[in-house]
Amino acid sequence: MRSSSAFLPCGPLWTRPLLHRLLSEFWANGCSASPRCLSTNGPTLHPVIGESSVELLGHSYPRDDFTNVTPKILSKVGYHLHNQPYHPLWLIKERIKTEVTLCSPHSLLIPPEHPSRKRGDNYYLNRTTMLRAHTSAHQTELVRSGLDAFLLAGDVYRRDEIDASHYPVFHQMEGVRLFSNHELFSQVQSGEDLSLFERGGRRTAQKQETHTLEAVKLVEFDLKLTLTRLVTHLFGSGEVRWVDCYFPFTHPSFEMEVLFQGDWMEVLGCGVMEQELLDSAGAGNKLGWAFGLGLERLAMILYGIPDIRLFWSRDERFLRQFRVEDIQQHVCFQPLSKYPPLHNDISFWLPDPEARGPDRENFSENDFYELVRAVGGDLVEKVTLVDDFTHPKTGRRSHCYRIVYRHMERTLTQQEVRQVHDQIERAAETELGVQGRY
Structure with missing residues (x-):
């Protein structure tokens, strides 16, 4: 189980102007006190947005016309709510870990013009460094380190609408599983005659150009079986459906939806990893799957938490409800007194x-x-x-x-x-x- 740095480099992007003064003025007027650090990894240094640089976690980043991160967002960096024992995000993370047992932005093939790198949707320290918008950004480095299977959790940052289910800082969990030729086909009759790869193939809606169809179907089956078991473990028995979709780092790609309180709700995205990613990470002889899910969304549903802002509350009436002896224990959130809007x-x-x-x-x-x-x-x-x-x-x-x-x-x-x-x-x-x- 890995956790990682909240910011990452990115390639060249199109220039758009910056609202410089908003950053400096609101830091000076509203954020003079050092934020409390709730990280299990030690103290977080006080972030500062200066006239010419952004100081964050002991590093200095020159400001330029792409800088759009605000003091209120920087004040959230380093809290690591998902690592705070008995926080609801920690509980949901630990429950996922007990069920998903895995045996033994440029890094994800996202081009500069891709919507996921738009300045209007992300937080940039400067033109070349942004707060990560998804934990998938770290898959390649972990595969390159030699891992064939891992779970990764971390905080992510996105500019978005404002309502009870959206917040500019939230937490994701990623899972990756890679297969060698022997691992994938060892239980298949005449599996020694089958291969992960083919030459001269073509990309279709069902597979990538280098993969054999039988290999992709086995990986897809393993992926969907693993995630169906996970959702059943969390939600109990229920109806699940799969929807074809697009992600730049998997193909084919799917979203899982569960029937919850009469409505279909998307809970995660997944797919067969793009072989180019594995080739660049030194695992070109393997084929694998990956998934990503939002911890807040699952926790809000499982525990009945009505407002995403509550995850940042230090109110003991909220926190003590999740101090349970067994992480599998059912928790039904009891609302705090509802103050009038x-x-x-x-x-x-x-x-x-x-x-x-x-x-x-x-x-x-x-x-x-x-x-x-x-x-x-x-x-x-x-x-x-x-x-x-x-x-x-x-x-x-x-x-x-x-x-x-x-x-x-x-x-x-x-x-x-x-x-x-x-x-x-x-x-x-x-x-x-x-x-x-x-």
Whole structure:
């Protein structure tokens, strides 16, 4: 079981401008205290976003026009909730480990223009270094080290919408299993006549060009059997279905969905590893599968946790519910007192793309969500676009968003919320170039 660094290098990417001042101003105004370190791996050094560099975990990264990471995101680096004994993410990780017994971004074939590397969806320290967006980024290095089978867990970072099931920091677990020719075919009749690879093959929807169809079908069967057993172990007996999908580092690729409370819910992605990855990692004589799942999503369902922000709570009423004698013990989360929400709307005209000039970005919803997070932090429960209006004569567009505020541990006053909301309004005009309608 491995855990790893939260940031990684990436190749050249297209240039887009940066909202520099937002980073420095909110660090100076809102993050003067050193964050508490909850890591089992020792203290986390105080992250600093300076005028010309980002200081993180003892390293300095020069700032450039791609830097978009915020102080609130950096303050989460190093907590390692999945390694905190009896935290719900630790429990779900340990339960997966007991069931999945494995016997003995450029690194994953993701091109620079791929959506998974878009600046608007990720956190960049600078043009060449980003906070990782998935734990799959470390598969190649572990295969290169000689491992044929492993589980890997870690924290990942993505810019995303704001609601009860999305948070800019969450935790993933990856599993990889590789097979030699003998391992895969030893239990098959006349298996000595079969091979993992073929020459002159072609890529189809069912296989890669270098793989034999019989090898892929056996690997696919082993993968789906392993994951079906895992989900049955976690959720109990239930209906499972497989959906074909696309990932740049597996082919064929699948998503597993389980029937939960009457709805089909996607719980993980998986597939047969791209042979080019294994070749580059020195395992070109083997064929393998890989899967990845989100720990928060499984924990929210298994334990009935309604809001993803609760995983970051230090409230003993939350944490003590998961201190169990046996990790397999059933836990049904008992809600804390539900403090009332307060909601305020913000409406503004979007900037005219033709009038913004070459050094300014077009408006992006993720930029607005990130601004709201930078100002409001975990006081913000949800942000919803409630109106998208286009003026019939001028053609100008306006958005109206409803921001729901709720503290996890006490009742907020309208005065407190109004102060935060005013800051969001001012920052939106200054940093995003919108024109307020309030």
